[in-house]
Amino acid sequence: MMAVSQTDETDELLTCLRVQLYHPEARSVFDSLPMNLRHKQEAEDPMRLGRAAEACPFILNDTRVSRKQLALQAFRAPGSTEMRFNVQNLSRKAPVQVNGIELGHLVGAELPDKALIRFGRYELLVLREPGDSETHFEVLFECRSVPPSQEMGLGVPSSVAVMDSGDATLSWRDPSNEPSESDENL
Structure with a gap:
């Protein structure tokens, strides 16, 4: 279970995952997330994000999001004490992109210290502070008013052609291409 991190008597510094979230309708979809508060997580427990409260401790209020959308899992490389993270796509219907690389269902990838995760109309800039x-890490959710991809110059993938109108159509941002999920257990 998640708990707000308190200053302990120990000098142990927790790795922090700063998750900067963007969605055009941020006010409604992020209402259930604990914004701007550091939450202590046990490293062996995956941090799940989705729309189902019974499956995910971090909830997005959006029916287009999978019940279990993605998971972030802490790990350590052999011989290292440094905590790193993997992301895994838990959605059967919607791909997740990590720094432009598409992950299908149950496919995972190691996150660098700065990673852009996209699914549907969501963008998550994940920053790892060592x-x-x-045994534990913290997660801090913050809302962004501007898409991180725009600030990073990643708004148009190189494989997408710009139409004659001059506008690029990005399938990951086109609401008509977003899956409308119901129950994945059918």
């Missing part, structure tokens, strides 16, 4: 704890 710490020295081997």
